[in-house]
Amino acid sequence: MTAVTRPTLHHxxxxxxxxxxxVQWYGEVFGVHPVLDVPHQGGVGRILADADRRLMIALHHHDANDGALGHETTTGLDHAGFAVPSRADLEHWQDHLEAHGVVRADVADKPLTQSPIADEPYASVLVFRDRDNIQLEFFAPAH
Incomplete structure (x- = not known):
């Protein structure tokens, strides 16, 4: 049997x-910009990417969207995790997020909130939420 090539995350x-x-919020926070609109039945996907297209985020609008906020306890995306090199990078991200309207809180449980950095045995983690309450996380290697 031929071994398959290990995939990398495309978007x-x-x-x-x-x-x-x-689009504005993700662009300001992640430094990505619209590069392509992909119409689909009942809506459109807007592809955002950085200059070398190593980070690509597709934001989708569906006409049938009822406007409900996202939540990780429903079927679908639980959260997305991004790697950064060090805990110091997490501290810089805290300030960067705050500058873009993501307020510090005891728990990131509402849209545009961020938790304190948690130093876990497996990694240091900064949890935050976007405008639609989608949970996002930054991970730095454990010290």
Whole structure:
């Protein structure tokens, strides 16, 4: 049997309630910019990417979206995790997120909130949420 090539993540696709606001927020926070619109039945996907297209995020608008906020306890995306090199990078991200409206809180349990950095045995973790309450995380290797 021939071994398969290990895939890498090509893009992260998220359904959002307000495409324009989410494009602006993800663009400011992650430094990605619209590169392509992909119409689909009942909506459109807007592809955002950085200059070398190593980070690509697809934000989808569906006409049938009822406007409900996302939550990890329902079937579908639980969260997306991004790697950063060090805990110091997490501290810089805290400030960067705050500068883009993601307020510090005891727990990241509402849209545009971030938790304190948790130093776990497996990694240091910064949890935050986007405008639609989708949970995102930054991971740095454990010290």
């Amino acid at each position: 992260l696709a998220l359904t959002v309630t307000d495409l324009a606001s989410s």
